Amino acid sequence: MPNKKIIVLGGGTAGWMSALIFAHAWIKKEFEITLIESKDIPVIGVGEGSTPALKTFFKKLNIAESEWMGQCNATYKTGITFNNWSTKPGFESYFHPFPSQLDDKFTSAFYFNTQVRRKGSDVVAHPNDFFFAHYLAKNNLAPIADYNFPFETEYGYHFDSHLLGQFLKNKALAMGIKYQQSKISSAELKPDGNIKHLISEDSQIFQADFFIDCSGFNATLIDKTLKVPFVDYSNLLFNNAAVAISTPKQTILKSETTSSALKNGWAWKIPLTNRTGNGYVYSTDFCSPDLAETELRLQLNLLDADVEAKHLKMRVGRRESHWYKNCLCIGLSQGFIEPLEATALFLVQQTAAIFVDEFEKGQFTPKNQIIFNANINQYFDGIRDYIVTHYKTNSRKDTQYWRENAANPHLISDSLKNIYSCWGKGENLTAQLNRQNVDKYYTSMSWHCLLSGMGLFPDSTTLQRPQPHEVQIRMDSIKAFYSRCALNYKTQNEFLEKR
Secondary structure, eight states: OOOOEEEEEOOHHHHHHHHHHHHHHHGGGTOEEEEEEOTTSOOOOOOSBOOTHHHHHHHHTTOOHHHHTGGGTOEEEOEEEEESSOOSTTOSEEEEEOOBGGGGGTHHHHHHHHHHHHTTBOOOOOSGGGOHHHHHHHTTBOSOOOTTOOOOBOOEEEOOHHHHHHHHHHHHHHHTOEEEEOOEEEEEEOTTSSEEEEEETTOOEEEOSEEEEOOGGGOIIIIIITOOOEEEOTTTOOOOEEEEEEEEOOSSOOSSEEEEEOSSEEEEEEEOSSEEEEEEEEOTTTOOHHHHHHHHHHHHTOTTSOOOOEEEEOOOEEESOSEETTEEEOGGGTEEOOGGGOOHHHHHHHHHHHHHHHHHHTTTSGGGHHHHHHHHHHHHHHHHHHHHHHHHTOOOOSSHHHHHHHHOGGGOOHHHHHHHHHHHTTOOHHHHHHHHTOTTTSOHHHHHHHHHHTTOSSOGGGOBOOOGGGOOOOHHHHHHHHHHHGGGOOBHHHHHHTO
């Protein structure tokens, strides 16, 4: 079997997570997996929040939450609250939930109400009260029920990304992954364009059959060596920088991420067990780093406080090909979509897992390379369109940044044109998403919550009293049901203390 020696270049969360995925699939097949990282290159965290995909990752590796969460100062996440993205009355804030089995009872009623309201009837169509995850977040509850309550709620996590990288490193080493600390300066190519070996600053040679580029934005192999083009999203997503500041932990640990729109971007608030992560994602085309830091400090009441701020730059977009020759790029080297919906680790997992599948199907040859690249590009573009919609549908008029986001003609892909048209005409959104096959990137529930949460309905003054057939459910019955269900859950503070 060819390609049995693999080198992963770069550590951090992306590098160690990828190495573990490959080791889980192939180390028993006598593959040799080595990770090389430099102590001189700082680890850039891709965020401190996740989607439920991270839960799946740990489950596949048989790693219990009690083993890793405490070591990474982690908390549970049931979804994201978006504050002040919309100025529509009654829609200034909304919650994007992770799904729960309990939602099955009311999701169809929510979809029905959004369609009826789009057609001009005055029914409740704000997403929050229809989904159990919002009830958990509103009451600071952990998303894991008592043993006798047989209903599951999906959830993600908040965590310290540096500590998570260290935890994954220890797991990888225990699994048999080899480790080399060295700074790679260049790579030599074979006549056919494949990578022959890596060369370190002290002239060491590292040979392998296949190379994984997890070298971050530096993209040592996929860019500097193989020259794979980069597809820039900057005309679609303006944000290219962030400033982060840590503050003391919250007395009451919330089970949600908060994203609040500011003048030239948005601010995150992420609760950890030892601190609170805060940051401002913005565009340097509209705001200088100093002004962004000042605005964040004002929001946190830290203008005169001696608290360190960390500034980061982002390059938003993706590689034209993620698997090229005998190299696969994963993480920041392959691309990045701003962290609004915490998709970075999800894309790392998907890229590594789909590569394992396609590499095996092709008998460890480049046979399925084209299929793989098309699949991963669709994931990036599908997620991009969902993130773009947050900006395109904003109704803020207070700054040039928000006005240009809403007016930007580059934001509309053919896929989004059809989605927006469907919504505006009061048609069946789920059917439209199914026809496009884009619901595998974001589900119909997510799209309904975003579009309704932003208040994309006829003006409230024009709404008509609903007809009897347009009223399917009483909202107080939903609240009563979820209130009774919530008796089976503990607060996040209580749950983590007893973990």
